[in-house]
Amino acid sequence: MARTPQSYSSSVWLQLAALLLGAVFINAVMLAVQPIVSAVLLYVSVNIVLLCTGAYTLWFSIRIQKIYMADADKLRSAVALLEDKLELKASRDDSPAAALAKVTSQVTHLLKRDQEVRHLVRVQGLIDHELAVGNRVFFESKLQHYLSDQSEVGYGAVYIVQLSHPEISRAGIKQVSRLKGCVDVLNGIAAGYADTVIARLSDTDLVMLIAGLSGKEMEKLGDRMAVLLSRASCFADCAGQDVLHIGYAGYQREQTSYQILSEADMALKTAQLHGPNAAFGFILQSDKPQAKGSVWWRSELNKALQEQRFALSFQPVFSWHDGEIIQHEVLVRLQSNDNGQIPAAIFLPMAHNCGLSSQIDQHVLIKTAKLCAADMGNYSRCSVNISIQALLEPQWWQWLDHMVISGQLEPDTLALEITEHHLLKHYKQLRKSLIKLHTLGFALIIDQVGLVIDNAVYLDELPLESVKLHPSVVRNIDQHLEQQLFVRGLIASYAGKSIRVLATGVELEAEWQVLQKLGIAGGQGFYFSQPMNQIITQSQL
CATH class of the missing domain: 3.30.70.270 (Reverse transcriptase/Diguanylate cyclase domain)
Incomplete structure (x- = not known):
């Protein structure tokens, strides 16, 4: 290990102190025997100590100068190498500190430019720049x-x-x-x-x-x-x-x-x-299937909550690397009184209008948590979509805190998904809340990325685990270079942040092959599996 100037200094002064103490000890012994001889010895020893001190000081100064000169040469060489790689014009009059400051400024500029280029690549094929x-x-x-x-x-x-x-x-x-x-x-x-x-x-x-x-x-x-x-x-x-x-x-x-x-x-x-x-x-004459008024929907949704008529299905998400199941996304259907099933795309907007979104989210989370607890360890975790309405309600947060503290919700078995275009509309209000979810132990996933084209302001501020592409970005991606460019730029923007990019709505082998070449981390869709009535393990596929 290389010695520092401080270590050299400590060693020198320790040796001088030992020499001085030795001289004092010898003089004390002689003082007891011969006072005159002792005085002569004291004079000689003091002069010897002074001469040694001067010699050590001179040697120490030369040694330190050599060390600093060697370090300065190494620093100049390293800075010169960086200047060559960054194509900077160096000046011979620049000190190592000044040259290093120039390099730091250039690196900062290049990092900023890299972020801008990544964003440009992300949206180049799909955006009108004017x-x-x-x-x-x-x-x-x-x-x-x-x-x-x-x-x-x-x-x-x-x-x-x-x-x-x-x-x-x-x-x-x-x-x-x-x-x-x-x-x-x-x-x-x-x-x-x-x-x-x-x-x-x-x-x-x-x-x-x-x-x-x-x-x-x-x-x-x-x-x-x-x-x-x-x-x-x-x-x-x-x-x-x-x-x-x-x-x-x-x-x-x-x-x-x-x-x-x-x-x-x-x-x-x-x-x-x-x-x-x-x-x-x-205008189409029959363009609104299952058309009902808000009064009917409020009554129907309240009854469905009481009678637990919300059916859950599970669609596995597969890893590109090893083909293993990463997680299961929970999909919700409303079982109507006539034994039909109403998809979430129909009843969730009505639930939002009736102010019942957060209650449905609570119901789905509890039901999912019970299923996870029933057979813990035999399958991967589940991801559940959470509405923006729930995240904005203080009462929902009180309920969530209680459920976590009481052990009825185990955060490590659940990932929470938030739709990107809703997040962007309410980001200032939601940022701290989403960070709190991560603190509680829930994994955070941004869903439907690519439905809108906007700056992902959340990218550097939220502790995300994954983002999921909107199905419209995935569909027929093998035939559209613009969509491939978008996905490539998106993956590049998340590079180095340990955030996985997942594809949803994968239906064809050609789509999956292109997505793998682009660097996607995993995918879900009918190409892999239809939604199932139960959570499955890898061995059950």
């Missing part, structure tokens, strides 16, 4: 998801907003400004609905999808959008009153995205014939 919303590829993938996925509400509306007089001068600066103003208005409207998607279809067209919107609501919203958009401040400098038109069409599951967009485009052309700032749409 408006900071999704592009046509992004929107069509989301629309296809809502038209085919059984877990989503099977109906809704698509609105196309088109500027009436595109700007052709000044490189379309005014046009982009007006489109940005329209996007701000649409974001305000979208805030009132659970599931929305906003994107840019073309140079002058915006599109918005709203899931779960019925015929009458669709028509009212179309007229409201026309009024709000035409009065937006971005059109204040327009010479005429005719600034935009809106066409909309209702959709149902199993239709094609081409059919829906074609109908919305036809409605847009009809709106143009109706006059300035008009809205027109094609």
